[in-house]
């Protein structure tokens with residue numbers, strides 16, 4: 001370990017060094033207009049001429065239930081900014097409520113990243129507080145902020161509170177899927193199913209299982225972008241606005257300290273994010289987002305790096321879907337700092353964070369008060385790892401699976417493929433009583449990738465045919481080029497790359513071909529000869545794309561495959577930000 005990222009005793013910026021002074025300080029007609037227009041809103045000249053200008057980029061909206069509280073929470077951030085001598089300006093940004101946005105929020109992650117970057121670049125901003133948490137908002141905001149490279153600090157929305165149903169703790173996502181399967185199997189009545197609509201999602205906040213939201217916010221905390229422990233605080237706990245206010249105070253100091261992402265984000269902070277991801281038993285979606293975030297910070301990360309660096313870090317967070325608790329329990333156990341303390345030997349504790357201190361300093365003296373929820377290294381939640389990368393003649397550029405949320409008996413499996421060319425075809429046929437399918441069949445869905453869908457929706461947790469549900473089957477091997485909700489579970493091979501629509505071998509598999517899955521060996525193959533595959537390829541024609549316009553057209557023309565993080569080709573990598581000309 002080294003401590004080369006520590007920046008101690010760094011000289012503080014002077015007022016004239018602030019970026020916002022480029023807009024406000026010159027004695028010319030353009031700057032006159034900038035000053036005039038802020039005074040038009042009732043601001044005094046001194047308020048913006050003598051203080052750091054802090055943006056609060058807020059992904060609140062009336063149709064984003066996980067962020068329903070962020071409108072008021074921005075007031076707590078403002079309080080902190082003002083107390084520390086900054087001047088806050090709240091900037092709304094695209095609000096990606098995971099469940100509401102169609103066809104999928106994933107298509108808009110890059111939109112939010114572009115919007116965040118351009119907001120920060122085009123306006124007189126010295127530093128920013130980023131407010132988000134629902135799945136794609138965290139990577140979207142971070143990707144944009146890394147590209148803009150201004151001092152920034154992330155305020156996570158926080159998980160929703162636990163709920164109870166018939167005496168059992170229930171949470172979002174995972175339990176919806178469980179109850180749906182029981183409803184389909186005829187084990188619960190329609191009246192109970194309707195009653196459940198008002199349960200599980202008890203209050204504003206992000207999903208309270210270890211879905212993509214809590215996975216991503218926790219990774220971002222481990223990489224140094226939040227105040228210590230911020231991501232585990234329930235959205236509706238009074239500690240949450242206190243954290244938001246403290247974040248507002250801290251960002252002002254970060255501006256004076258010139259603590260930009262490029263001063264502390266590097267390979268070692270990404271490695272900390274990977275170790276945390278594994279210990280969380282986090283969502284498979286993080287494999288895509290981490291690669292994209294790392295790339296924006298100039299860190300080249302591959303699926304193989306993820307697999308290798310995650311080796312040996314067991315799942316310690318006993319939270320659904322890998323475990324049996326919820327995020328509120330995780331918070332009571334000490335939250336993420338308690339987990340990070342359990343995996344100290346897998347972390348680079350010298351990495352600098354937004355606090356101006358190292359990760360090790362941030363997590364010192366945080367007790368683990370419930371070792372049944374935050375497990376010690378010698379008593380993991382499962383033997384299965386959080387993420388395994390597969391390759392083979394079905395996935396030459398890679399695919400992922402979450403062994404910790406899969407059935408052990410299927411981790412090595414051979415079975416005949418049942419192939420669906422589209423989600424529409426699958427929905428039409430999957431519950432047909434005549435469908436030729438049993439527990440050993442491998443369900444295959446293609447057309448769900450970044451180009452094929454387009455946008456790579458969460459279709460990868462293919463439904464179990466009703467007739468098998470009724471017979472007691474609850475898991476099968478499923479393959480797709482789509483993603484899966486982080487709250488879901490099952491033996492689902494996801495993100496197969498290249499996707500079928502890009503001409504990957506997934507496009508060539510046919511019903512009846514034997515699929516061979518061997519997770520321990522890292523293999524995903526179809527037992528079809530090279531000659532036969534060549535023959536099928538010669539016959540293959542790309543699926544006719546659907547007509548696109550506007551942003552979606554830009555998306556399909558520039559999105560990269562899952563193994564490269566699904567970023568746009570023209571936004572990948574890190575460059576010194578270009579400051580706008582002010583004329």
Ligand code: FES
Nearest residue numbers: 066098134207213
């Ligand atoms: Fe927003 Fe799950 S739907 S975090």
